[in-house]
Amino acid sequence: MTSPATPESPAPFPDAPRRTKGYEKRTVDDFLARAKDSFERPADESLTALDIRQVAFPLVRNGYAIASVDAALGRIEDAFAARERQSVVSRAGAREWVGRSKETAQVVLDRLSRPRGHRFDRVSVLRYGYRVDEVDLVSDKIAGYLEAGEPVTVEQVRSVAFRMQRGGYSETQVDAVLDAVVEVMLAVS
Template sequence: MDEARPGSSPFARVGRREFGYNTRQVDRFLTKARGYYNAEDPDSEAISSNEVRAMAFDPAKGGYEPQAVDAALDRLEDVFAQRERDLLISTKGEDAWLRQIGRTAAVLRRRLHRPAGERFRRPAKEKSSSYAIEDVDRLCDELLQYLEDDVPMSVDVVRRAVFREARGADGYEENQVDVFLDRVVELMAGID
């Protein structure tokens, strides 16, 4: 991991009146991650790739530029996912890793094989914010090609996916889609 020069910020900041990520929270997390990354004992203060992916920072005026921080977290997640994969292979063998990947891929494929428009549940509340079905289904079709036809796809396509907003039953429930996409990212980061 790159270390910032003493007295310098590791990321560019937004304007003083704009909102970015809270610098103290980002610095604290990256210091902890750097400590784990550089640790002799990989079990000490372990940080998982899932924790990196789930990390969120409070907005703060004049904070760090979000896109730069997000890109750094993506790279960090990939490094930790690779470490987790290597640890699994070294302790339990490559077959154990392949079984784990196979089980995860099978669960994801089952949902992806559902008919378009029926892959995820609809929000229970009429006015709830939801994701546009067509947008989510389009990404699901691409994921199915990645998983079954070896069509190349970057994990960043999934990480950066943005869906148009829908209302209520006109869209898919956001939380369910987000959790599914987290599993897809986990799988892709573990494979690549």
């Protein structure tokens, strides 16, 4: 787990390139310290893999390079997910863990099996949402992964980005499904 910089240690991440915003250093360092403390105490479940996946940092000049921080957060999320899996398996057994993962995967697959253009709620034509064609393309790939084991990595799902369009898909719904997919992928890895 990455630790925050101290006066005698180097910064944990490179700075964002000049004229490019990066993540606010203090906020990142504070969050990483909190994650480290939480992870080092096995009984502490105040921070979860989902919390790590959903953390957001302010963008500022002279911040940390976004890609470096995001890569570290991915590794930290993997560690928390493994700990959570182990906790459930030791308390309730492997069957319970597999059952939960299958249920989540089925809910996602049911959503993604809807017709193209109708998989998620749409925002009004006066608002911007995710581009429908791009989300449907990613949805098809994820459905292929869940149904037939077609190759898709956790990093591909974590890093997917969609352009915006008026009347597009609801960002909240799409993001929730992507989070569930990551959860399922981490559960079976």
